[in-house]
Structure formats: structure tokens, C-alpha cells
Amino acid sequence: MKHILFTLLLSGLSSITMGQHSFVLEGKIEGKKANGQVIKLLGDNGEHTIGTTVIKNNKFRIKGNIEVPEHVRIVVAPTKDAEQKTWKASTFYLDAGKITLSGHIDSLPTYYYRPDLPNIRPTIEGSQAQNMADQLDRSIQEERKAVRQLDEAYMKEYHLPSLDGKFNTERGVALLQEMAPYQEHIFQKKWAFIKNNPTAKVSLDQAELMLLGYGDKGLNKVQIEELVDIFSPYWKGKKVFSKFLETVSKAKATAIGSKIIDGPILDRDGNKVQLTSVFPKGKKYILLEFWASWCGPCRGEIPHLVNTMSHWKDKGFDIISISLDEKESDWKKAMEEENMNWHQYNAREGFKSQIAQSYNIQGIPYALLIDAEGTIIKHGMRGANLEVALEELIK
Secondary structure (H helix, E strand, C coil): CHHHHHHHHHHHHHHCCCCCEEEEEEEEEECHHHCCCEEEEEECCCCEEEEEEECECCEEEEEEEECCCEEEEEEEECCCCCCHHHCEEEEEEECCEEEEEEEECCCCCECCCCCCCCCCCCEEECCHHHHHHHHHHHHCHHHHHHHHHHHHHHHHHHHHHHHCCCCCHHHHHHHHHHHHHHHHHHHHHHHHHHHHCCCCHHHHHHHHHHHHCCCCCCCEHHHHHHHHHHHHHHHCCCHHHHHHHHHHHHHHHCCECCECCCCEEECCCCCEEEHHHHCCCCCCEEEEEEECCCCHHHHHHHHHHHHHHHHHHHHCEEEEEEECCCCHHHHHHHHHHHCCCCEEEECCCHHHCHHHHHCCCCCCCEEEEEECCCEEEECCCCCHHHHHHHHHHCC
16 A cells, blocks of 8 residues: 555656646547547636647547646537537546547537436546546545435435425435445545645645535635645645635635625615624524525525424524525515525625625535534535534534
């Protein structure tokens, strides 16, 4: 095991050497329909085009320079301006040196998930960073499989019936409690991977995902500071680390143990108020949740909240909801349709509002559990997760 970690550490060290490093991506896409299709290599979550070319004789080639390994998306499109629904796409780590990619045009993953079509990722060879990412994936494969199976049961036995007003709460709670150890194992393995491979870009990316809340396990300030300490000796001064520190700063604001952030919102009559001035008093725990009328998952969560509120409102629990609807009429119509009879407010500028920016909200529904002192104690309070937390906290 020590030999493996030492090998990975050496691999990671090569990935952060200062300066630009050249790469050559050579691809082979089988299938008659492949020829003539456009290849786009995209970085920065699709914001930056690294290179483009056209498949000829079932082959393509893109070369360029990168400073550090980068998680990229490769897109295969019928034409340069083809709609995204026609794209094939996959992600991988682009690294220095010669990288080869191989797959079949008929089985590559689609850009938008299509369960009725094949979904076979292309084979990547020559990328040390991708090898490390694959190793991490293999190390948590069994836990992910268990979580996926339990999540499918949760959707079938708890979430879908709740949409019709049937709440199998006891079963939903039991499934989430059974899932929790597997999720914790995944977190601990990722954390160990990060600590053992601090020079690897894969580790830096995994840490950033943790900071952004993927996996619904919120970090506390001590854990966030530990991440900074892990990476600083190796990444300080690099552009990607500056971006990482920006994410750190935002994550600290809503870290477990932080106080709620104040900000202006509108009440039902259109009056501007401050969040802290209207935060429920005399309650043990308050759910602060952000939603919008146009958000399907948000609307799917509302029946859970209505049911939870009915069971816990007399035991010291309350909810304050902030809509990111930009149209007042849409917000009020949805409240009436969903019977949301608790504290309701609106941030009319949506994701650009001060309150949404302060909480660094990247997507909704977004829900935090707050204690009586205004301290954030839980993240990811969706569905029966809220019931699990309240059962643990309120005796």
C-alpha cells in the first residue's frame, strides 16, 4: 500500500511542475457515422474551447499546451452548430504527453442522459491524472453501488409515493439511515486520497467538489482549513489554487458551525426586510430553504416540507422559505398551489440577488438546518433527510 501511495505521489508531483506542458490527443472513433463529425475539446466546465477538429478515417488529433492536468469534456457533434441534444459527450483528465482516446460512435454517452441508449465511456490511455481518478473510483465502487441501490429503493418506496400525498416516513428514514455508513465510507476514502496525494490535480478537484457541497455532506471550518493546509505547500501561487481559495472563502460562509448570513428579502406585501429580523424566534431548529416556482425538484420537495411541518411544528421546528422567482405572480401562484403555510419570502433578483450570492447558491433546492442561536448545523436537508435530522435532534 505504501508503494502504491508513493507511486501516486510521484505522479502527482509531475502534474504541478511550473510552466506549460504540451499534449497530443489522438482519437479513434469507430463506426461509419463517425467520419465528418466535429470534435470539440472543452475546459473550464465547457466555458473554454481547447481545440476543435473533424473526424477523418475514424481518427482525429488535437494538440496544445496545459499548465496542469485538467478535467475536460470531449464533444462529438454532427456539425459545428448542431444542437446539444444531438451531441455525444464524455469527460476525462487531459494530461501532458500523448493521450489516446478510443470508442464507438454508436455507444458513446449522449450529452443529455438517455437511459434508452448505450452509455459506454471512451477508453483513455496515457493520462496519469485519469489513472488516478480511475483508481479513486475503483476504491469506492462497492459503496457507490450500495448507495445507488438504496437510493433507488428510497425513490420507489418514499419519494414517488410522497408526490401523491402518501408518506412512508418510517421506511424513508430507515433507508437513509442504512445509506449513511456507505456515504461516510465514501467521504473518508476521498479524504484519505486527498491527504495521501496532495500534489495531484484530481485531489484538488475532489476537495473543491466537497467545498461546493456535492454529496450533501457539509464541511466544518476546521475541515476546510485542513484542506487549505494540505494543498498550500504544493499549489500556492498557481492560478488553479487561487480559484480554489475563492471557493474556500465562499464555503466558509456556510460551513457547519457558521452563523446565518443576513441579507435583504421581500415579504408577501413587497416590503424589504432583513433575514435576521424575520427569522423565527423561540424555535429549536429552523430550515432555511431556497426554491423557485419553475424548479421541478423544488416543487417535488414541497410535499415533504408540508408533511414534516405538520409533524414537527409543535415540537420547536419551523421553516423559512426564500423564493428566487423573478416574477412576483409566479411566486405567489406556486405558494397557493402548494399550500406552503409557513414563512415565505422572495429574492426578486433570483440567483443574482444579494442573499443568493451570499450563500453561494449554485442550484436549488438548497436547504440548511439552523439551530436556535442561528448556527448552521446541517446541509443537504432534502426529503426524509430532514426527518432523520429532526429525530436525532429533537427528543
